[in-house]
Amino acid sequence: MSIEIENVTKRFGTFVALDDVSLSIPAGRLTALLGPSGGGKSTLLRIIAGLESADSGRVEIEGVDATHLTPQKRNVGFVFQHYAAFKHLSVARNVAFGLEIRKRPKEEIRARVQELLALVHLEQFADRLPAQLSGGQRQRMALARALAVEPTVLLLDEPFGALDAKVRKELRDWLRRLHDEVHVTTIFVTHDQEEALEVADEIVVINDGRIEQIGSPDELYDQPANDFVMRFLGPVTQVGDRLVRPHDLELDTGDPDPDAVSGQISRVTRVGFEIRVEVTAGEQVILVSLTRAQFVPLGVGVGDTVHVRVPEGINTTVVVPKPRVGAAA
Numbered sequence: 001m002s003i004e005i006e007n008v009t010k011r012f013g014t015f016v017a018l019d020d021v022s023l024s025i026p027a028g029r030l031t032a033l034l035g036p037s038g039g040g041k042s043t044l045l046r047i048i049a050g051l052e053s054a055d056s057g058r059v060e061i062e063g064v065d066a067t068h069l070t071p072q073k074r075n076v077g078f079v080f081q082h083y084a085a086f087k088h089l090s091v092a093r094n095v096a097f098g099l100e101i102r103k104r105p106k107e108e109i110r111a112r113v114q115e116l117l118a119l120v121h122l123e124q125f126a127d128r129l130p131a132q133l134s135g136g137q138r139q140r141m142a143l144a145r146a147l148a149v150e151p152t153v154l155l156l157d158e159p160f161g162a163l164d165a166k167v168r169k170e171l172r173d174w175l176r177r178l179h180d181e182v183h184v185t186t187i188f189v190t191h192d193q194e195e196a197l198e199v200a201d202e203i204v205v206i207n208d209g210r211i212e213q214i215g216s217p218d219e220l221y222d223q224p225a226n227d228f229v230m231r232f233l234g235p236v237t238q239v240g241d242r243l244v245r246p247h248d249l250e251l252d253t254g255d256p257d258p259d260a261v262s263g264q265i266s267r268v269t270r271v272g273f274e275i276r277v278e279v280t281a282g283e284q285v286i287l288v289s290l291t292r293a294q295f296v297p298l299g300v301g302v303g304d305t306v307h308v309r310v311p312e313g314i315n316t317t318v319v320v321p322k323p324r325v326g327a328a329a
C-alpha cells in the first residue's frame with residue numbers, strides 16, 4: 001500500500017469534516033475520492049498533502065509516517081481546480097520551476113521539461129505565456145509541473161472542474177492514458193460519478209465525513225453497499241421498498257407475474273434511443289427505462305395497465321427509512 005490513513009478526524013470548530021476515517025490507497029493506481037459537495041473529500045486530500053493537519057489519526061506515505069511532515073517533505077505533487085501559474089514565466093519555465101529551485105543541472109532540466117511537455121502534448125507551446133493557453137492546456141501544464149519533481153503521489157483536486165463539459169471529457173480520457181504511461185500513485189477528487197466511474201481504478205465514496213464504500217467502479221455500480229451509494233452512482237427508482245436501476249426493470253402486459261407490481265402508464269418520454277416510462281402504482285411512481293426495441297412491441301401508451309417486474313439476479317438495495325425529525329432514536 002502506498003498511503004495509509006488511520007483514524008483521521010478533522011473538525012472545523014464544532015463541525016466534524018472527517019469522522020475517524022481509515023483508508024488504504026494502493027500504489028501505482030488511480031483512486032477517485034467521490035462524493036457530494038461538503039462531504040470532506042478536499043479536506044482528506046489536503047491532509048494527505050500536508051496542507052491541513054488532522055486533529056487526530058495518522059498518515060503514512062510509502063511506509064513513512066508523514067503525519068507531522070511539511071508538504072515539501074512529503075514529495076507530493078498537487079493540482080487544484082484553479083491552477084496558479086507564474087504569469088510572467090513561459091510554459092517551459094513554469095514546468096521547470098520545481099527543478100530549478102532544487103538546483104538540478106541545466107541540461108537535465110531542459111531534457112526533463114521537453115519530455116514532460118511531450119507527455120502532456122504541449123511541446124509546441126513551450127515558449128508561450130500561461131495566459132496564451134486555453135483552460136484545458138493550462139491544466140495540462142499544471143500536471144506537467146506537478147510531475148516534474150517525480151512525486152511519490154499526485155494529488156488532484158477537481159482538476160477539470162472549471163472547464164466546460166466537452167474539454168472535461170477530453171482531459172478525463174487523457175488523464176487515464178497519461179496514468180497508464182507514468183503509473184504514479186494518483187488520488188483525484190471529484191463530485192462527478194461519471195468521471196470517477198470512467199477514469200478510476202478504485203473509488204472511495206465519501207459523504208458527511210465518512211467513507212460509505214471503497215471498490216472498483218464495477219463493484220460500486222453492481223454491488224453498492226447501501227442506498228446512498230446506489231443513488232449517487234446512477235439513476236434509481238423505487239419498487240416497493242427496493243431501489244433499482246430503471247434500465248434493469250421489465251414491463252409486461254397480460255397476466256401479471258405474482259411478484260410484479262401493477263400500475264398505469266402515466267407518462268412516456270423519448271430521450272434519444274431511450275424510452276422512459278413512468279408507471280403510477282398506488283402512491284409510487286416507478287421509472288422504467290427501455291430501448292425503443294423493447295417498448296414498441298408492447299403496444300402500450302399513457303393510461304394502459306402494465307406490470308413492472310424486477311428480474312431475478314439484478315442488483316437492488318433496500319431503502320432504509322429516514323428517521324423522522326424529532327423521532328426518538
Ligand SMILES: Nc1ncnc2c1ncn2[C@@H]1O[C@H](COP(=O)(O)OP(=O)(O)OP(=O)(O)O)[C@@H](O)[C@H]1O
Nearest residue numbers: 012017035036037038039040041042043044189191
Ligand atoms: N477551513 C475551513 N473552515 C471551516 N470549515 C471548513 C474549512 N474547510 C472545509 N470546511 C468545511 O468542511 C466540510 C468539508 O469540506 P470539503 O472541502 O472537504 O468538502 P468536499 O467534499 O471537498 O466538497 P466540495 O466538492 O464542495 O469541495 C464542508 O462543510 C466545509 O464547509
